[in-house]
Amino acid sequence: MGYRPRPKVRKALLVGSALAVLGGLNAPAAIGFARHEYHRYRIDQPAYKAAYGHWDLLAMPAKYRVNSIHATLLPTGDVLLIAGSGNNIRHFEGGSFDSTLWDPAHGTFKKIPTPKDLFCGGHAQLPDGRLLIAGGTAAYEVLKGDVKRAGGAMFVKDEDPDHSRTFPKGTLFRSPAGQIYAAQRSVTVPHATKAVDPDTGEVTITPGQARVYVEASEDGPSHGTNTAEQYRIVGLTGRAADNFYGMAQRLGMDKRDFQGIREAYEFDPWSEKYVQVRSMKDARWYPTLVGLPSGKVLAVSGLDDVGQINPGDNEIFDPATRTWSAAPHEYFPTYPSLFTMRGDRLFYSGSNAGYGPADQGREPGMWNLRTGAFTPVPGLADSDALETSSSLLLPPAQKQQVMVLGGGGVGESSLATARTAIVDLGGTDPVWRPGPDLPEKTRYLNSVIMPDDTVFTTGGSRDYRGKGASDILRAQFYDPATNTLTRAASPTVGRDYHTEALLLPDGRVAVFGGDPLFGDKADTVPGTFQQRIEIYTPPYLYRTERPRLGTGPKTVARGAHATYPVRSALPVATARLIRPGSATHVTDIDQRSVALAFTRTRDGITVTVPDDPSLVPPGWYMLFVTDSRHTPSQGQWVHVP
Known part of the structure; x- marks a missing residue:
């Protein structure tokens, strides 16, 4: 048999060989290369992985890569990555909207036809496993110096x-002065309402109205107006021209x-299609x-x-009828x-993302x-640094x-905090x-609930959207x-704005996205969206061992x-339902x-699902068990109807 050096000897040979090969290079470069190679060697050692874990880049074919803005684990085990236009105005103007479906278990990918720009919409899992996505992008922002045409809100009236x-x-x-403005999207105006006074018989007509954004037909500030005016709708004549018209207060630059x-x-995980529901x-x-x-x-x-930010007019979607109705009024900043x-x-934890007054x-x-x-809840330190902060319901949910x-200041603020609370x-x-x-002041931190009742946090940046090359390679x-933090292995990819992280059914964590404003420390080169x-x-x-959870009932009330x-070498210590x-x-x-109460049987466990729907909202969950060393099983899908 050939000579096999001991681990410490191999380590020395590795570093020595690297330095010898680079002997002809300048010293700083040689030392830097050697350190990099030694770091790669070190993080691949079994003892290091057992203490800190390990990161791997997914081999993803180029044609499936997207600017991942939204990421959802579906009850099929697939992950839906929604880009929409992906914060790319050229994609928006060209009507190019993307979604990719990734199967982590088999390493396969599929492009999903995406009917609308769902970029920066909202989403939530429905009880039957479908994903509801509502809202998205109708127009990209245009900074004041780049605005070419006057525009604003037009209220279209119907008498x-x-x-x-x-x-x-x-x-x-058409304005009274003859200036022309064009609607930037379609608008449906409800009919007027008619009321009759029972005593006098007098009829009162209240016009119906709807709002639409309009732009002048020509460039320049001379086509704007700062006065309230009534506008005729081009092409209408007779009674229609009298009944339908526009009103605007200001159309400016x-x-x-x-x-x-x-x-x-709704995205159906089984048919792998988007289905439109009531708006x-x-x-x-x-x-x-x-x-x-x-x-x-x-x-x-x-x-x-x-x-304009919504003033607090909230809505509720009923999946049984696929319709919306009014909800209690309350104002919140975006996301x-x-x-x-x-x-x-x-x-409301105070965490939010992006828009609204401070x-x-x-x-x-x-x-x-x-x-x-x-009812406000007081006492939070650094309460002026909640934008782009992370928050979660700590495990288990019964503890409430x-x-x-972390988090940062409102808008493009450089304020950041290391606070947790x-x-x-x-x-x-x-x-x-x-x-x-x-470990340091952090915005855009991703936090993931783990099967062993810990929380895994990763990434983020010290400054707004990673300015000044401030991405943080920590976890x-x-x-x-x-109530303690312990170090995990460091990621290799920086993540800031537009990032997501998800627990997978096998107990790993997948991290997506990253949208830095700039690509260099001097903030002179535009950033590139991170698709890895x-x-x-x-x-x-x-x-060496983890519990093996076998198949059982797929539906548990x-x-x-x-x-x-x-099957477990050690006693089962916990059972958890984790919502994807x-x-x-x-x-x-x-x-x-x-947390699920359980009793041990001869070959397994019998679990009891809490009967409180505010603890266990209806839907699909992953069932994990852990042993006495806190090692989790593979997750099994369970539906709570």
Whole structure:
């Protein structure tokens, strides 16, 4: 047999060989290369993986790569990556909208026809496993210096009580001075309402109205107006011209913000298709969708069809009828993090992403959906640094604890914080208490609930959208039981704006996206969207044994029992139902971990699902068991109807 050096000898030979090969190069380059090679060698050692885990880049064919803005784990085990136009205005103007379906178990990919620009919409898992996506992009922002044509909101009126009317995109409106403005999308105007006074017989007509964004037909500020005027609709004559008209207060050269759409779709994981459902009443861009204990979905916030933030007109989707209805009024900044809690309440952690004034809707609090009351929860440190922060319902959900991690200032602020904090919402008069600080000030941190009741956090940047090459190549675990952070292996790909992270059924974590504003430290080169997918294998998967959870009932009602076979060298310590993640903009409020009571049987365990729908909203979950070393099994899909 040939000579096989011992590990320490091999290490020395590796470094020595690297330095010898580079002997002719300059010293700093040689030393840097040697350090890099030694680091690669070190992180590939079994002992290192068992302590810190390991990262691998996914081999993804170029034709399936997308600018991943939204990522959802489906009950088929596939991951749906939605780009829409992918923050690329050329794709938007060309009508090129993308989605990719990835099967992690078999390593396959599939392009999915995408009917609308779902870029920056909202999404939530429905009880039957479909994914609801509502809102998206109707128009990209245009900075003030780049605005070529005057524009603004036009209110289209209808004084006919018997007829509504849809006006197509491109409909022209003429001002009294003869200036022409074109509708940037179609608009449906409801009919007027007619009321008769029972005493006098007097008839009152209240015009129906709808709003649409219009632009002048020619460039330049001379085609704008700062006065309220009535506009005739070009092409209408007679009574129609009298009944239908436009009204606008100001049509100017102001900055144009992103504008939302009203359309909503369901993605069917089994047919692998988008199916359009009834549109929302309000257009929304950057909304949050929240699954409720009833199985319905609440939609809040977002920029509307003229780029203004929604004032608090919220809506509820009923999956049984596929229709929307009004919800209690409450204002939030865009992409607010809202968590379903006990007692028909939602907790707003203060985490949000992007739009809204700094002095409105920023305070965390409890929102009672039955009464509409909002009760602030005080005591959060660095409360001015909640934008682009991460938050989650800590495992298990029965503890009713929410955690906030990192974050930054409103807008393009360089403010960032290393603060973490936890609030216990199970008792009266909840107050935030500090958690362990992150290793450094961090925005855009992704946080994932793990089967062993820890939280895995990764990535982020110190500055707004990674400015100044500030991406953070760190990862760590938070343990709620000890209130401590421990180091994990470092990722190799920087992630900041537009990133997502998901727990996979096999216990690994997949991380997607990354959209830095610039590509260099001096902030002079435009950034490139990160299309590579990196997968983290936690230390628990490098142990010699893990429990084997066999197949059992696929459907278990709340309050019911179910028995599953388990083969494990060590005793089973926990059983958890983990709701699959659906993430965008560092916001993933779908994920939650529910502790299951269980009894051991001769060949496995019998679990009991809690009967509280606010703890276990209807839908699909992954069932994991862990052994006494906290090593989890592979997840098994279970449906709670």
